[in-house]
Amino acid sequence: MDTFLAALFSGTSRGAIYALVALGLVIVWRGAGVVNFAQMGQAMFSTYIASTLIQNGNSYWVGFFVALFAGAALGALLDVLVMRPLSNKKKTELLSSESMRAAIPVIASLGILGVLQALAGIIWAAEERGFPAPAAQEGFTVAGSVMPFTSFDLFVISIVLITLTLTTIFFKRTGVGLAMRATALNQEVARLSGIRTNFTRTLSWAISGAASSLAGLLITPTSNLSPNTLDLVLIIGFTAAVVGGLDSPAGAVLGGFILGLVISFVTFYLSPEDVFISILAVLLIVLIVKPRGILGGKDSRRV
Amino acid sequence: MLKIENLTTSFGSVVALDGVSMTAHESKITTVIGANGAGKSTLLRTISGLESPASGLITWEGQSIVGRKPEDIVRAGIAHVPEGHAVISELSVEENINMGSLFRRRSHKSDVAASLEEMYQLFPRLQERRKQLAGTLSGGERQMLAISRALVSRPKLLLLDEPSLGLAPLVVEQIIDCVNTLCRSTGLTVLLVEQNANTALGVADHGVLLALGKVVADRPAAELKADSSLRAAYLGY
Numbered sequence: 001m002d003t004f005l006a007a008l009f010s011g012t013s014r015g016a017i018y019a020l021v022a023l024g025l026v027i028v029w030r031g032a033g034v035v036n037f038a039q040m041g042q043a044m045f046s047t048y049i050a051s052t053l054i055q056n057g058n059s060y061w062v063g064f065f066v067a068l069f070a071g072a073a074l075g076a077l078l079d080v081l082v083m084r085p086l087s088n089k090k091k092t093e094l095l096s097s098e099s100m101r102a103a104i105p106v107i108a109s110l111g112i113l114g115v116l117q118a119l120a121g122i123i124w125a126a127e128e129r130g131f132p133a134p135a136a137q138e139g140f141t142v143a144g145s146v147m148p149f150t151s152f153d154l155f156v157i158s159i160v161l162i163t164l165t166l167t168t169i170f171f172k173r174t175g176v177g178l179a180m181r182a183t184a185l186n187q188e189v190a191r192l193s194g195i196r197t198n199f200t201r202t203l204s205w206a207i208s209g210a211a212s213s214l215a216g217l218l219i220t221p222t223s224n225l226s227p228n229t230l231d232l233v234l235i236i237g238f239t240a241a242v243v244g245g246l247d248s249p250a251g252a253v254l255g256g257f258i259l260g261l262v263i264s265f266v267t268f269y270l271s272p273e274d275v276f277i278s279i280l281a282v283l284l285i286v287l288i289v290k291p292r293g294i295l296g297g298k299d300s301r302r303v
Numbered sequence: 304m305l306k307i308e309n310l311t312t313s314f315g316s317v318v319a320l321d322g323v324s325m326t327a328h329e330s331k332i333t334t335v336i337g338a339n340g341a342g343k344s345t346l347l348r349t350i351s352g353l354e355s356p357a358s359g360l361i362t363w364e365g366q367s368i369v370g371r372k373p374e375d376i377v378r379a380g381i382a383h384v385p386e387g388h389a390v391i392s393e394l395s396v397e398e399n400i401n402m403g404s405l406f407r408r409r410s411h412k413s414d415v416a417a418s419l420e421e422m423y424q425l426f427p428r429l430q431e432r433r434k435q436l437a438g439t440l441s442g443g444e445r446q447m448l449a450i451s452r453a454l455v456s457r458p459k460l461l462l463l464d465e466p467s468l469g470l471a472p473l474v475v476e477q478i479i480d481c482v483n484t485l486c487r488s489t490g491l492t493v494l495l496v497e498q499n500a501n502t503a504l505g506v507a508d509h510g511v512l513l514a515l516g517k518v519v520a521d522r523p524a525a526e527l528k529a530d531s532s533l534r535a536a537y538l539g540y
């Protein structure tokens with residue numbers, strides 16, 4: 001029973017973080033049509049900024065909010081400096097075919113990832129360093145026995161739930177949110193409605209950047225920080241997004257929690273070595289049964 | 304008033320518009336008719352900034368709008384309802400309408416709410432279905448929705464691309480009537496592209512006949528309607 005609870009809690013807390021990563025990917029995929037492989041590179045970079053600030057004597061929260069802001073700014077910057085110029089070159093020979101137009105931003109994002117990781121290595125040296133947690137990472141003690149649940153887990157889950165709620169309200173209830181959804185769904189109709197789609201696209205990069213920075217801040221206390229530590233998180237987050245449906249924000253969140261729980265239960269009940277094969281199994285099963293992901297695709301939207 | 308001079312738009316080596324000159328007269332309905340592939344849709348798409356012309360002038364209220372972005376052209380008062388009931392299926396009816404007035408929501412707050420109510424009065428069926436996803440609407444309702452989305456931007460010029468496409472004759476009549484009433488009562492200028500020449504010429508003040516990207520005739524609608532030789536040669540009935 002104890003093992004079960006431990007697996008459940010740690011899976012939920014990890015799943016919350018994967019949900020954030022997946023959400024970040026889905027927002028850029030829908031808003032700009034790009035699978036952004038640089039996303040966790042951006043998160044790594046802003047987590048280093050937070051780490052440096054905290055090491056220099058600032059409080060955790062200064063580092064936390066500066067990192068979120070830096071993540072948003074970096075996302076916006078990448079769109080304006082790299083992605084927008086690329087998509088505006090539609091008329092050139094190289095970008096004449098549909099598949100090339102879709103592939104080039106993805107390749108560019110891989111390039112950005114490489115640049116960010118190299119830069120981080122140059123600036124902060126490539127060895128691992130720890131990153132502080134704002135809450136205790138030891139289990140609660142109830143009636144003399146240690147529970148498998150830490151206050152840091154509680155912190156992670158509540159902050160992710162708050163973020164998801166705020167994001168949902170933003171997309172569903174505000175004018176800018178409507179403009180972003182319209183741009184994601186049909187750019188031509190959005191532009192004909194007077195929506196400045198360049199702006200909404202940049203905004204989706206910024207929001208995604210902030211969300212993934214948050215994921216970076218929440219995962220590094222348990223994984224340590226180095227230029228490459230977050231690569232694995234991106235792979236799991238991307239799998240979560242595909243499992244849930246790459247064009248569905250709700251699906252991304254669901255996929256994140258599913259993968260978090262699967263990984264956790266496999267680690268506790270089988271062995272950590274079986275984690276990857278189990279992720280692959282989940283991905284395969286979902287892709288065979290529902291190729292567009294659990295909540296993805298036209299069929300589910302029509303309901 | 305919209306004035307087009309010598310407008311040429313091509314896609315690669317295909318010339319879709321070949322030196323078109325015409326005018327959309329203020330507070331009147333001007334219709335552009337012609338067979339499939341005559342360049343009618345390209346004409347509207349070039350006006351609204353979705354396509355960039357190879358050469359030529361588009362003058363709106365005395366200023367050139369060639370090279371401006373679609374989102375800025377809407378803000379200047381030209382609303383385009385593209386072909387095929389262009390609504391966003393995954394958004395609700397009300398969200399589709401609101402989308403058209405997003406850019407005015409701060410500057411004209413009370414008018415934005417008023418414009419939504421006006422659309423519901425104009426098309427009561429949209430009000431009944433306001434919370435439904437646009438994808439669940441019938442073709443006619445979707446066309447009404449697309450027109451509403453354009454109208455809440457408070458345009459001075461409405462570009463309508465084949466509103467009758469795929470709709471039952473009764474629905475077509477209702478939509479055309481509605482556009483006609485709007486033009487006569489509010490002074491809205493309309494540029495109506497239609498393949499259904501009879502319907503379009505019946506309601507329009509002025510008719511422009513387009514064939515293979517060139518203007519073949521530019522006359523009062525009644526005159527064009529009466530010219531059976533032009534009709535037989537270019538529209539095939």
